[in-house]
Amino acid sequence: AQSVAQPEDQVNVAEGNPLTVKCTYSVSGNPYLFWYVQYPNRGLQFLLKYITGDNLVKGSYGFEAEFNKSQTSFHLKKPSALVSDSALYFCAVRDGGGSTLGRLYFGRGTQLTVWP
C-alpha cells in the first residue's frame, strides 16, 4: 500500500532562517513524489516533483526537496524563509501501476508559519 507521513503538524520559523518540512513515504516500486502548497481558502498548487535523476529537486518560489531513498524521505527545504511562505504544505506519492495508475496519495499536511 502507498502512504505518506508528515510527522509535524506545525512548523514555525523566523523570517530569513532556513526551513524544512518533513515527509516520509512508503510505496512499492520506484516512488514519484510531490509537494503541494495551499494558501487560505484556496485550492492546492503544485510546487515540485521527484521522478528520477538528481536527488535534489528545485521548484517554485525558491523551494527545493531532497530525495533520500535509504531513509524513504522527501523533505521540503528553503534556504531563507519569507512571511509569505506561511501556508499548508502537503507531500504526496503516486501509485505507479496496475488498475490504480495515476492515483495520488496525500499526507495530512504541515502548517508552516513564518514570523517576521
Next chain:
Amino acid sequence: NAGVTQTPKFQVLKTGQSMTLQCAQDMNHEYMSWYRQDPGMGLRLIHYSVGAGITDQGEVPNGYNVSRSTTEDFPLRLLSAAPSQTSVYFCASSYSITGSGAGELFFGEGSRLTVL
C-alpha cells in the same frame, strides 16, 4: 484559460437531500478527480476518471457517484447527504495519466459543503 472551475463555492444541505457539485476544466486533461479535505485528515480521494466514460473509486467513495460523459466535465453527486459529508471538496485534473506528468494536478478553488 479558466483552469479548473468548481460550482457552487458554498452549499448548505439538510440530511437526506441530494445535490451535485460541478467541475469543469478547459485544459483538455484526460485525468480528473475529486478529493475531500477534512481537518487533520489531509486530502482523501473520492473518485477519479482517466477519460470520458471511465471512472473508478478512490479511498472514500461511499455516498458519492460520478460520471464522465465529456472530457471537460466531472460532476460529483451526493445521493443522500449526511453530516459526515460536511467537508471541503476539491476537483483536480492532470494532463497526463502515465509517465512523468502524472500526479502534477491542477486544483479548483474548492466547494465548502455543510450538511445539517
